[in-house]
Amino acid sequence: MSSKNRAFAEGLAGVVEVASADAPARGSRLGTGVLSGRSNRLAELAAGAVVSRTHELVDPARCRMWVGHNRDYAALNEDRCRDLIESLKAQGKQEVPALVRRVRGDPDFDFEVVCGARRHWSVSWLRSHNYPDFRFLIEVRDLTDEEAFRLSDLENRAREDISDFERARDYLRALDHYYEGRQNLMADRINVTTSWLSRYLDLARLPAEVVAAFPSVHDLGIKHVTLIKPLLKPDDKRARVFEEAARIAAARKCGEDVPNAPADVIRLLASAAEPPRRSGPPKKSGTAKTVLTSRAGKPMVMLDRAGRGKLTLTLPLRSGADRAELDAAMAKLLDEHWQ
Secondary structure (H helix, E strand, C coil): CCHHHHHHHHHHHHHHHHHHHHCCCCCCCCCHHHHHHHHHHHHHHHHCCCCCCEEEEECHHHEEECCCCCCCHHHCCCCCCHHHHHHHHHHCCCCCCEEEEECCCCCCCCEEEEECHHHHHHHHHHHCCCCCCCCEEEEECCCCHHHHHHHHHHHHCCCCCCCHHHHHHHHHHHHHHHHCCCHHHHHHHCCCCHHHHHHHHHHHCCCHHHHCCCCCHHHCCHHHHHHHHHHHCCHHHHHHHHHHHHHHHHHHHCCCCCCCCHHHHHHHHHHHHCCCCCCCCCCCCCCEEEEEECCCCCEEEEEEEEECCEEEEECCCCCCCCHHHHHHHHHHHHHHHCC
């Protein structure tokens, strides 16, 4: 609180106290408790023990998203905001204010939203769907960009409706913008461990060629990055993963039946990462293995000789082989090994 405001609050509190002391003893409909409470409140404001916040009800169209907001606003839709929309309709108003900063020099906007993208989207949706009287409840703050980032991160960190990828992308941007690329400094400022932060940064740094294999970036989590990262070294392994990711993306775009679950996509990428094995005769000593590959270059039949008089046949799934290829491979193995 500035010295002028503190002096004003102290003076006003004093006026209230003097007035109540000098007033003749007579009945009052307000009662002494009201004036006493007001005096205490003003004294707390003067001492800085209470922080006054400014709440306003505004038209959401006068609010823009802060460029550093960690929510993918373009990805919001009725399904992702359905729970909030129903809550707003049930309450008849917005209970929790969004955090905003004032905008200067932009005739189209008065505020920018630091925290509250879903609230902004939901109120805007309601206003355009038979609820024109809904207003956007905001709390105005005076924040630097770094303070706005930390406040936004703190509010959204425990939320399940923001994806790991959105948060990871936000962390990677903040690392360069606010912390000079110093990961230890950033971890200290947002009160997390460097290893925890590293996993999010690794997720944000995944190559676009790999991300394209997944139906939505919002399906990717930090639990997946630990499985994908080892597939990208060395360079020849990385190239095979990129090639498989492109194949999956193209097949999905053409409407072919390809897996969508992240775990299944990662399994395909991991299978493609390993170099194809050439078929050949069984080794004469130790455990012998014969591997026949499909036209797609993937193992389709594997034959193991684990001991005398015993053969183990394995048919890998998702080899890309059709029935004719498998029939021909089986016939070849039977010709070589059946007596």
